[in-house]
Amino acid sequence: MPTTAIVVFTRDLRVHDNPVLAAAAAADHVLPVFVHDETLATTGFATGPRTRFLDECLADLDAGLRERGAALLRCEGDLVTEVARLAHEVDATAVHIAADASAYAVRRQRRLAEALAGRCELAVHDAVHTVLAAGTITPQGNDHFAVFTPYHRRWAGAARREIASAPRRLRLPPAVSAPEAPVGAGGESGMPGGETEARRRAHRWLGEDVDHYHRRHDDLAAEHGTSRLSPYLHFGCLSALELAAEAGARHTEGADAFVRQLAWRDFHFQVLAARPRAAHDDYRSRADDWRDDPQALQAWKEGRTGIPIVDAGMRQLAAEGWMHNRARLITGSFLAKTLYLDWRAGAAHFQQHLLDGDIANNQMNWQWVAGTGTDTRPNRVLNPLRQAERYDPTGDYVRTWVPELADLDDPRDLHQPWRLGSAKLRGLGYPAPIVDLDTARDRFQRHRQVDRTAS
Structure with a gap:
């Protein structure tokens, strides 16, 4: 019996080194989905520049999927409701999604598991947004590291997952027709969105500038003192694991300093995963009586x-x-x-x-x-x-x-x-x-x- 997998893109908008997509590609048919979450749209996320950047990321992702025989289905509403509906319509055997650290993402994952229970498998993939998954390394007697230096020592020597190959061929479910290709956001931008642009910038950064990072990264006026790759990492247009591997292979002082920043990113991820309330509450209270001005x-x-x-x-x-x-x-x-x-x-x-x-x-x-x-x-x-x-x-x-x-x-x-x-x-x-x-x-x-x- 043919198998059908739904791959739910959240902020892993890439085809290279994407464990979510790679695992889903093992099915006979694959339905790639992105849901414009109505909750996030009403909480200050959907600002003009970020919406433009996201649209460009999604258009580029769609183009990458079409090159492989599929296309991106874009929906609006509640992610859990939309994915459960699609799973029923295409008789999905599995839904694949990336794990995330925020309390909202954890609740969404729990709701999705409940909505799909008894109908199809939910596969949640770790280390999609980060180099190491939260909780991979922990200090004795605690569920997370609260100090960066010992975390970094363990992080640097920890085993990592293998880099996932981009699928060569994808097939949509027979009942699904490829939607029309999205129209680009248009206009000029100093920081266009999408995996294609992300990989171009990463290639230039690693080839020309990363070796000088330790000397230039604090120079506010230096044009290429920092990578400016953070928006692409946030939306998952770039794999943090792939970037860390390529930079680390250079074995220069600048590249090592840059990889250390990727470790900081993982460090904060594991803190929030262990203490989700720290998104809004003091991690360590100082009894501050903040001014109102x-x-x-x-x-x-x-x-x-x-x-x-x-x-x-x-x-x-x-x-x-x-x-x-x-x-x-x-x-x-x-x-x-x-x-x-x-x-x-x-x-x-x-x-x-x-x-x-x-x-x-x-x-x-x-x-x-x-x-x-x-x-x-x-x-x-x-x-x-x-x-x-x-x-x-x-x-x-x-x-x-x-x-x-x-x-x-x-x-x-x-x-x-x-x-x-x-x-x-x-x-x-x-x-x-x-x-x-x-x-x-x-x-x-x-x-x-x-x-x-x-x-």
């Missing part, structure tokens, strides 16, 4: 704080749907520790605008910088002026994103324009700082009741 929060969101390095990062986020990692640390510390506003407000804003807005990495990185997460120095305050001097010494990053200050030649004036006087500042059309940094640091230390620490 809507005007300061809005100024931070708009990049109008009067601190140029902070404003540059926030404006890059608004313009590109991406932000340099060093800028994420600077803007995050400024919100949570300098303004002493709740990290959740910052995480929500990032999640809304980032193309790579991943629950595990976004939330756990925010908790790290706020000092409520896994940081071993939770009370450090990043001084934005020192950060600017160190990581944007010529001021090129600020000039790019804060055009009001672009004509200032002296980096000291560029990073501290209030040195020029209030009249000059008004003439430039740039706001005065909304907070005094020394006063704000003292306020944070009083609230946290900690020793003075700055970096």
